[in-house]
Amino acid sequence: MEIKPVAVYHSPLKEKFGLPRQSGIVPALRGRVTLLPEYKSGDALRGLEDFDYIWLVWGFHLNREGSGEGRLTVRPPRLGGNQRIGVFASRSPYRPNPLGLSSVRIVSVHPEKGIIEVEGADLADGTPVYDIKPYVEYADSHRGVRSGFVDKHSWEQLELRVKDGLGDRLGENELKAVCELISQDPRPRYQNDPERIYHLKYGSFDVDFNIFGKTAEIIDIRKIR
Amino acid sequence: MEIKPVAVYHSPLKEKFGLPRQSGIVPALRGRVTLLPEYKSGDALRGLEDFDYIWLVWGFHLNREGSGEGRLTVRPPRLGGNQRIGVFASRSPYRPNPLGLSSVRIVSVHPEKGIIEVEGADLADGTPVYDIKPYVEYADSHRGVRSGFVDKHSWEQLELRVKDGLGDRLGENELKAVCELISQDPRPRYQNDPERIYHLKYGSFDVDFNIFGKTAEIIDIRKIR
Numbered sequence: 001m002e003i004k005p006v007a008v009y010h011s012p013l014k015e016k017f018g019l020p021r022q023s024g025i026v027p028a029l030r031g032r033v034t035l036l037p038e039y040k041s042g043d044a045l046r047g048l049e050d051f052d053y054i055w056l057v058w059g060f061h062l063n064r065e066g067s068g069e070g071r072l073t074v075r076p077p078r079l080g081g082n083q084r085i086g087v088f089a090s091r092s093p094y095r096p097n098p099l100g101l102s103s104v105r106i107v108s109v110h111p112e113k114g115i116i117e118v119e120g121a122d123l124a125d126g127t128p129v130y131d132i133k134p135y136v137e138y139a140d141s142h143r144g145v146r147s148g149f150v151d152k153h154s155w156e157q158l159e160l161r162v163k164d165g166l167g168d169r170l171g172e173n174e175l176k177a178v179c180e181l182i183s184q185d186p187r188p189r190y191q192n193d194p195e196r197i198y199h200l201k202y203g204s205f206d207v208d209f210n211i212f213g214k215t216a217e218i219i220d221i222r223k224i225r
Numbered sequence: 226m227e228i229k230p231v232a233v234y235h236s237p238l239k240e241k242f243g244l245p246r247q248s249g250i251v252p253a254l255r256g257r258v259t260l261l262p263e264y265k266s267g268d269a270l271r272g273l274e275d276f277d278y279i280w281l282v283w284g285f286h287l288n289r290e291g292s293g294e295g296r297l298t299v300r301p302p303r304l305g306g307n308q309r310i311g312v313f314a315s316r317s318p319y320r321p322n323p324l325g326l327s328s329v330r331i332v333s334v335h336p337e338k339g340i341i342e343v344e345g346a347d348l349a350d351g352t353p354v355y356d357i358k359p360y361v362e363y364a365d366s367h368r369g370v371r372s373g374f375v376d377k378h379s380w381e382q383l384e385l386r387v388k389d390g391l392g393d394r395l396g397e398n399e400l401k402a403v404c405e406l407i408s409q410d411p412r413p414r415y416q417n418d419p420e421r422i423y424h425l426k427y428g429s430f431d432v433d434f435n436i437f438g439k440t441a442e443i444i445d446i447r448k449i450r
Binding site: 004044047048053072084085087134139142144146147149 | 367369
């Protein structure tokens with residue numbers, strides 16, 4: 001089946017590094033779903049303002065070309081990267097059809113502009129969106145259910161420090177989002193070098209930080225020219 | 226993007242008539258997801274036995290050819306069929322990319338056979354499945370959220386009677402599934418003819434029933450030859 005994008009996702013995060021590892025874990029992170037011109041008449045989003053969440057079905061467009069194709073197992077970062085599980089028991093981007101699925105909170109709907117402002121998405125800037133569906137609690141929400149290896153291996157959140165005087169360089173919500181992003185520990189698995197300076201690109205800002213043990217410190221925030 | 230089926234869904238329901246209108250509303254209804262041969266090695270489902278639910282991303286293969294294409298609004302049966310809402314505020318099968326999304330309960334996983342037995346699906350027999358993902362509660366479950374027109378317009382369940390002596394013609398679970406299917410009122414919207422006999426095809430059985438007011442009665446169950 002041939003599927004075509006219906007929308008594009010816009011986010012302050014343009015690269016894979018720093019992206020939330022799942023939807024909902026960085027709730028302060030804002031972005032917008034923008035319908036393609038042919039869906040922008042104002043009709044396609046009518047009634048969506050009465051929902052709190054939507055599903056996005058989207059494409060993993062940042063996948064490395066050809067990698068993972070045809071593989072039936074993956075090594076989730078949550079398992080330390082050295083244990084293999086079946087691709088259909090994981091949410092890995094490397095899967096037979098590279099489709100992502102994320103529930104995100106609606107902040108506001110602008111039908112006439114074809115825009116949905118959302119929070120908590122794990123999509124990078126420029127991600128093609130193939131479908132938007134309303135989140136329906138009675139069919140989509142299950143509580144007290146077993147979630148396999150995800151239950152057994154939680155992420156440890158990092159403590160976060162911001163060097164004096166830097167906090168003002170970002171707006172309040174932006175600083176919150178940046179702190180939540182870094183506290184989820186965006187390092188590649190197994191990397192542990194306290195000397196290393198990491199760079200998070202957030203919108204028009206470069207955020208430098210390092211990690212000592214369980215604490216991350218933001219050491220610089222620079223506007224990109 | 227070109228996507229290819231990874232599995233096929235097998236259900237006792239081969240037609241659109243009688244299909245649950247959403248996943249989860251007919252919990253006794255069983256079916257199986259069967260991986261295509263290239264995914265059947267036993268690896269692709271490894272670890273899935275530790276999850277209670279999966280997501281299926283599937284194709285609405287029973288859509289009437291060409292119908293609904295390019296339309297930006299739909300008329301949900303739940304709204305009586307006479308009110309239009311945006312296609313992205315609905316779960317209608319008639320959408321720009323005819324992709325369905327359903328969370329279904331895992332009954333058992335058979336990795337070496339490439340089979341997942343499930344309950345509560347709203348997919349017809351033969352439906353192509355494009356992706357299988359584990360249901361992850363912390364990311365996928367939201368409670369107390371607004372679900373738009375779905376909250377305001379509930380389905381009325383029908384009372385169900387089974388004519389004496391017919392119950393034994395089906396197994397216990399099958400009878401339960403058939404009763405749940407009919408009690409969700411599978412009639413097309415606005416149809417209200419107490420004389421009419423409806424036929425539900427369930428596996429190798431034809432189930433005849435009629436509906437008076439708020440009560441459905443199963444009047445015959447015949448094995449199809």
